[in-house]
Amino acid sequence: MINKLVENIKRTGAPIVVGLDPKLEFIPEHIKAAAYEKFGETLEGAAEAIWQFNKEIVDKTYDLIPAVKPQVAMYEQFGVPGLLVFKKTVDYCKEKGLVVIGDIKRGDIGSTSAAYAVGHLGKVKVGSREYAPFDEDFVTVNPYLGSDGVNPFIDVCKEEKKGLFILVKTSNPSSGEFQDQLIDGKPLYELVGEKVAKWGEDCMGDEYSYIGAVVGATYPEMGKALRKVMPKAFILVPGYGAQGGKGKDLVHFFNEDGLGAIVNSSRGIIAAYKQEAYAKFGPENFGDASRAAVEDMIADIRGALENR
Amino acid sequence: MINKLVENIKRTGAPIVVGLDPKLEFIPEHIKAAAYEKFGETLEGAAEAIWQFNKEIVDKTYDLIPAVKPQVAMYEQFGVPGLLVFKKTVDYCKEKGLVVIGDIKRGDIGSTSAAYAVGHLGKVKVGSREYAPFDEDFVTVNPYLGSDGVNPFIDVCKEEKKGLFILVKTSNPSSGEFQDQLIDGKPLYELVGEKVAKWGEDCMGDEYSYIGAVVGATYPEMGKALRKVMPKAFILVPGYGAQGGKGKDLVHFFNEDGLGAIVNSSRGIIAAYKQEAYAKFGPENFGDASRAAVEDMIADIRGALENR
16 A cells, blocks of 8 residues: 555655545535535534535545545544544545545554554454455554554554554644653654654565654654654654645655655645635635645645755 | 542442453354344444443443443444444443443544544534534543643543543553653653643542543552552553453552552453353353452452552
8 A cells, every 4th residue: 555655646746645634614604504404413414514525625636636634533523423424535535546544543452453453454354254344545553552552553554555654753732742752862752763664664565664654744853853763664744734834844754756755734725715825716616725725735845845 | 520430439349440342252152143143244243242242241240330441442343333332332331320431542633632522522513503422431542642632631521520541551561662761760651640640630529630540450560659640640450350460469559548540351351251260150141250250350459458
């Protein structure tokens, strides 16, 4: 799957991922009104609004982008109806040829991590049958529990040719509270980065490992350092746009080959119609606003990479 | 909800929690056969088997115990049908008067943590209506992202009078890989423990804070140290029984009042009928085996507390 991700990036020339994090406040009123008309102001109604919103954004952007990253929390908050639409979104994006990164940030002790791995990346056995319940291509994983929390995910990735992005340095303001603490003069995130490089060694695709890392766009200096610590790891970079990251800050997350990183934008793309720059599209053409925002984001990052 | 947990513990005299982590391999063949007969060897069939298994264990133990801890991964691995039964289990246990600790180990950046918090502990708004999607009483939270990943959970707890158990030192063998790293001579888990104490300060129930911690039974010395760092935090202690912890190792997780800790056993209770000690019950009476195992666990821990 790492090879497909690299291929998709080369084909589109766009090292970006669209974060499908559909808060209800991002969804235009006419979409919500139609969904509530059909299902009432219920969890099912909310889920239907999310589905219609996602579908339009995917339809309007899929040819420009290599991947999407649905944030499961935004679905899980609507309970089971929300998770049904999470699954529907995963399937639809895969049909469109997109690589799907499930942003699930799971992580537990061995046998429990194995259950998450099977549920999201692998196949679960029921009697003599097998099922792939959520079936994303990549997932994000929290490393706080150490190797035996991560290894069950890696085992499933090896079997299924899928991949991980392991949280190393997150994009939020207080990420440093624990992640930046110095251990023998070295920050914890670097220690985790070293582990990611190690875990990834025997998980190589053609050019990159399928064990990647999450490093926030909001910490470009750390991205530069971590790029060297994990030369073969793909870095998923959240925090572009709404959280403050810009293309020029991100060049050091990439290798010299122009690969090795994929930059996520969620709100900046999916709620583009709410920004002044794209207001002309109006809520009814929110998908076109998202397309324009994708084009601008690609130009920003491509420009920065060309001029580095 | 921390007050209800304390009341339930005092009433039952049992500072224990039964982990409802129903792997299919734990479920007796006759339960699975009946479920597959009805729904086939499908995700729905697996979910039905889990439900019948859980129900019997709860029916046979609820009067002895204060709380249950369903591990969501064991349900999530069966996709949406599994999550429907997670919810059904939460609701059933609450009807029986049990405190329900959702072992979800979620944690993300601010607005995403808020979505998890709302989905599992709070209420989500859809238009003019509100819904409580999963509605557990407590959840477990991963602190790797720092305060702004944890605070949204705390906010919902304050509003809903619910609570958290934050991962401090987990029970698995490799938990030390990151958690034990020394920062200015102090291990990371202790730093996290200090934060838990701090977060908990303005979240007090009558005797204890509703911001608790997870500390593995497999690390009794660390439990002893952390007990002092977080005097008002309830400690959820996994790792008893199958993972190796024994009653006498656990006394220092408790305060002098005999409170302040709640010890989890999952496999040791729910798959008791598979152990030699309870084999006489046979698979058909697996619920009675679980009841006997609960009685033995209570006696072990109570004995250890009386003799300390």
